[in-house]
Amino acid sequence: MTGSSGPALYEQLCFVAMPFGVKDVGGQPVDFDRLYDAVFEPALSGVSLPEGGRLVPHRADRDFYAGVIDEDMYRYLEYSRFVLADISGQNPNVFYELGVRHRSRESGTAIFQQIGDPIPFDVSHVRVFPYTQGSDAADAEARSLIERVVTESLRRNRLDSPVAAALRAQREGQGADRLLDRALMEAENAIRAEDRPRAVQAYRRAIRLDPENFTLHLEAGILLRDTGDWPGAVEAQREAVRIEPEAAAAWRELGVALNKLHARSDDEPRTGEAELRRAVELDPHDSDAWASLGGVLKRKPDYEGALDSYERAVAESGGASYPLLNAMKVRAAISGKLDLSDADRIRLRRVQRRRARQAEQDPPYDAPWSFFDLAEVLLYLDDPNGFLRYLDEGVLHSAHGWQPGTFADSLQIVSLDGPKGEALAQGVLRLRSAAAALSV
Template sequence: MNSPLVVFVAMPGSNMGDHATLKEVAKVKKFLYDPVVARLENELGVEVELRIEKDKYSGGVIYRSMFGEALEAPVYIADLTGANANVYLELGVRWALRDNVTVLVCQSVEHDVKFNVAANRVIPYGIDPGQLQDACARIVRAILDGIEKGHPDSPVREGAGVISVSKAELDQLRADIARLHEERGDELVAAAMNATHEDRVMYLKRALENNPVNFRAQLHLGMSLSKAGDYETAIAHLGQAVSLVPDDGPAWRELGVAQSRSQKLDDAIESFERAVAIDPSDADALSSLGGVFRRKSRNFYDRTGDQDWVTLRDAREAYARAEKINSKDTYPLINVAKLDLLLSRGEPDGQASALARFQDLEDLTRYTAKTEGEKDPWKWLDLADTLAVNGDGAGAVKAAQRGINSLEPAHRASSVEAALPTLRDLVVTNCLPADRLPSVQQLIGEYEKHLR
């Protein structure tokens, strides 16, 4: 069922003024506005609702509903009879808020039409029956023309290039725009996942222009920049990601990776611990935590020339926890073996045990590189490390080349920078047998070529 067409009349509440010939409001309604309604219903074939809130002007009080009708009423009649100040105020509000349909009437053009309103068309009416009939016809025609043509009849808004909408409609429009921006952002994020590094960054930045609070765009842009070595910018985007979704463990882990590589080691530890607290089974976060402890220990060695045995053991413990979660993941397995070598310096039995672990890992790392290396080039780097420690320098270089070439060009330098220090640790701490040093140094030399 269609809603009725509302015709609102703003008019004096009781006193129509000294110059009115039809002085009683009830009679104005009966002889003018009721016939207007009847003719409109006949012309339009719809129900018409007449609203006259004459009491809203009594005592000079202006109720909130006055301004609501000024905006919302499809048809608005301002009866200027008596030059009532409140009617003029409401007419001004109407003209400011709505383009059409607004019709001006009065009983005395000479006395009732004041100020700048005098420049507008006003329909006169009075007590004479013929004048009432003529006014009724003209009012109906003005309303019908306004509904049909829809042109602005407000001197304030005509040519102003603005429109008015309700708060509810505006809120809905904003929600729709936000939804469209979000959908557009999601489309760009999806496109980014299959793009090269440069295009991926471009798509993700465009997604954030559409919707700065797109969690996935912030996360993946931070990850891409981190892999390319732009750690500070990566930290900014990953920080935004964890602020948007504080309980996302992988986002905290990736933030920790960027912080660790930029030497913000205490911040990185906090981020990795947050990731593990959210998901205790996140082996990657535990391995990365081990990496931070390795960096802290290395910094201590660079300053003092001595090993920080406590921090090295913390690193081994983190890698060992990751190993327990996934005993087939070569990354924590290899790092536990490397740390066993570092911790065994001066202990022949410990060194032999660690070297035996590397020998045992060769078949697993070779298999993993062949089966998973296409998706994760780091599996080839794990094989390269294993072969180097086992004395096969040529095989190590070949595996490293396979892994590096599988990485996106923009990510190669930062990946090599991450892989090199653990190998250098084995050399500078003299924890390797003399016959294994050449193969490890050969692999280090291959990695260093990609830093130039």
């Protein structure tokens, strides 16, 4: 099949944008060729089209005819009935192809990602379907998820391109379209320059121009969260859930912001628990929502409920550091001691390797949390000096007092003896001091 015969040949085609060969995902090698053959191709081949017939999966490297690869790829992205993008490993080619598709078509695109791989901010507001792979059971579950998502997407044919949504909103605004475009461009440039306050200002201008745009409120709320403006984050996410009451991500972010505001102000009676429970009801696979719910229950304190939520987050995320470390702390609080199994130590080593790679990036990824997670892992693996070293690095990369303060709060429920206990007490004092200094 070639693109030269026009779009008619693509009416049954599902183009799969994904990495080729063996690539690193979260510190683990993944054979994407095996993944396509064992999961994506059979799942997509089982999808029935609404008008009859079957979807035909296709990957660009499976073409065996002569031609210009780039031209054919653009035709696939422009004309294919459906495009499935796997952003696992954050491959730049896949993101480029996803951007081309979102600009080309208003609907007919779904994004998948392996559990445990962080989602970049640029697509954090778009629905990303998490999956696991590698075992027979995981592959079967992934095939079922893919077939279900693509079948439902074809049947509903709803707008799923954030580019098309933004442009449609601009067209409807007419007189404000250029101003909105400039505000969004300024926000994007500010985010890339890591100037979040300027990005927030740009989003606020955009919201004044298009107050019913759900995505603008959601993204502004996330930025306000990252700058420590919890009242602003709550206000933004309340608007987001008003506009899109079924948006799980907005309920999750609202719950997180309410919980932080509740901890810092007597004026906010809500803990965020109800909002986070709504988020996991809407999306039971949202590991971040489960982990955040665990945090709310831990502070009640409801350690049994917190442990259930953290363990659900661990399962949904494939062993992400935040729920894993908190599950270990809560178990220690329940039993009265930190008792690690061999399996726990293996999980900690995996977190150590993944977080070390992220902390070593320039600039560090997910700072200060990548440093704080490394510190905690090393403490539990009997390296108190390493714990203090990475704790200090995390403080240096903290922009707001709530960041080291939150880490100190999380460590308070752990009781350790000997050199580890001494390092823990010293570390909590350093964190408290840094939180006070950064809050001035």
